[in-house]
Amino acid sequence: MKWCVIKIFQRLFAITAVIGIVAVGMCPATTEASQRLASIAGIGDVMASQSVSESVRILEVGDQKEYTRIADALSAASDGDTIRIHTGTYREHGLTVDRRVAIFGVGRPVIDVEEKGEGIRITAGNVHIEGLEIRNVPTSHSRDLAAIRFERVSGGKVIGNILDNTFFGIYLARSHDMEIRDNELRAYQTRESVSANGIHLWNSDRAVIKGNVVIGHRDGIYLEYVQESSIHNNHVEKNIRYGLHFMFSDDCIYHDNRFENNGAGVAVMYSRRVIMKHNEFVNNWGAASYGLLLKEITDSEIFENEFSGNTIGIRSEGSDRVKKYRNRFHRNGWAIRIMASSMDNLITENNFIDNAFDVSTNSRQQSRNRFEANYWDKYSGYDLKGDGFGDVPYRPVRLFSLIVERNPMALMLLRSMFVQILDLTERVMPTITPETLVDEKPLMREVRL
Amino acid sequence: MIGKILKYQLRDVIRSRWVIAYVLFFLVLTDILFRFGGDGLRVASSMMNIVLIVIPLASIVLGAFYLYNAREYIELLLCHPVKRHQLFWGMFLGLALPLVAAFSGGVLLPYLYNAASAEAWRAALMLVFTGSMLTVIFVAIAYYIALRFDDRIKGLGLALIICLFFTIIYDGIILFVIYIFSSYPLEKPVLVLSLLNPIDLGRILLLLQFDISALMGLTGAVFREFFGTALGMAISLASLLLWLAVPVIAGFRRFLVKDF
Structure with missing residues (x-):
């Protein structure tokens, strides 16, 4: 009998416990719901009101929509709004985004600047621009006209846009923590003096530039005073000067990019701690052309890249403590040209195949760089010990x-x-x-x- | 009549085994390169070294030998009503044609059964063209020498020296000139110098074919600019033809009046 009573109490206790847990679990949901109700009534806290207006205020731009001009929608918008631009051609220029808005193109609308000025200038943080096509930004010798320009902001995204026939494509000035992804930039100038850079970063830290296609600009991607940025999976082709131009930009990483047929290849200058890996440097031909130019680069690593069909694979000037390993040099005029001003570089585990010259140098003295354990297709030594290394040293400088x-x-x-x-x-x-x-x-x- | 002499000559050349060896040499070499290297472009690029060294040497030596050995045969034929110029052309083509055919066949056959790409074929055909031109030019030089010097040793020695001169010594002289006049603009003089040596000319034409020049910076660009244009091509072709015409005509004139 006594045992039976205890059993019943135990059951009761367990049931109450379960109910209690469920009730506690439901509690936040209820408060959220009440808060939402309250905020719609206009008495919620600031956070809640923001999240609500974001989901509520959508400004439609297009033929027979709320707004027919993008400029009108931009001036009507307030922080947190979304602007949806529908298919069509908008002949507008000099658009200014000074509020935190998200701009989406629906069915890829075209903004035709008609050679009249710049495209969009953003002066607010965390602006999102996606799915637009901007055309015909004119050449200017006095102003840096760009299709999309960020000015002193922090945060922001430029995703999946097409920029066609522009002077500068995407221009970041003193703008940090930006993401530039999956855009397509094309320009058609043939002379350096009248063309400008595709993606141009100046004084902008922690940028992510990925998956873009940049064709026919002066420099495909240009970085100046940029720290801790990542440039990856881009395709940079047929630019008049450099595919990628890097100045005074420390601690950056670029990987899995393809640089093809650019006037003078890729130039990395005056930077420290740069990591370059898994890139392809292909067919950068010409009188003064290289796959990769290193000028005053220190403490960097270059590995697992492919250099093929370049006049000069890597030209190294005044670059110290750079480690080059596991790269493949194939069918270049000169695989590596290392100038006397470079020292303490380590070149190891690279493949040198079918190059007219493997290594050349203007230095007549002691080499201050180490070449060790590379594969040279012109090596004709033997390996009696069978340890995989040739017993006779190889001199790559002919x-x-x-x-x-x-x-x-x-x-x-x-x-x-x-x-x-x-x-x-x-x-x-x-x-x-x-x-x-x-x-x-x-x-x-x-x-x- | 030329045809008849040519026919006898060809039969004679084919019956002797060195033409077979000549075909086999190129055939086996190209085949091996295909087996090791793979694509046709690389093979053509490797064959280029061989062609530029072996062909002038083989052509000039075989040419001189051939004419010295055919001395009695020529004398015999000249006793018959055979015109001298017919005999000369029969003798000349009778050696040059089989050599060209042997070389072309040996190189091109592996390209056929390895199904090379269009680009590789272009390179191979350029290689065969250059090689054929060099063959004919050096056979002509050999004939002239053999007709000029009755003494075999002297003739063969001279043939070897001429061959050595064009393959090696000439380039040494060019390098010397480049060093001495290094502070002057040398593009044009060096271009002219390269036109004056059929082997250099062939080498540069082939290099341009393999796109190496495009990788060779400024100097490559200078050469490409010259040889790439129609005018440059015309000049280099004219220069090759001149190299062919001069020894052939000189040999021919000598043959007409020579007292055998």
């Missing part, structure tokens, strides 16, 4: 490349029998080529990447 360095015209003797004999004698008894620029243990097989 006598002929030194001759060409001093007398560029001598290049016409490339592949001549005479030159091959010269190289052979030098290889047997090195007297002129820098003695220490040598790979002590060249790899017998290609590095698998």
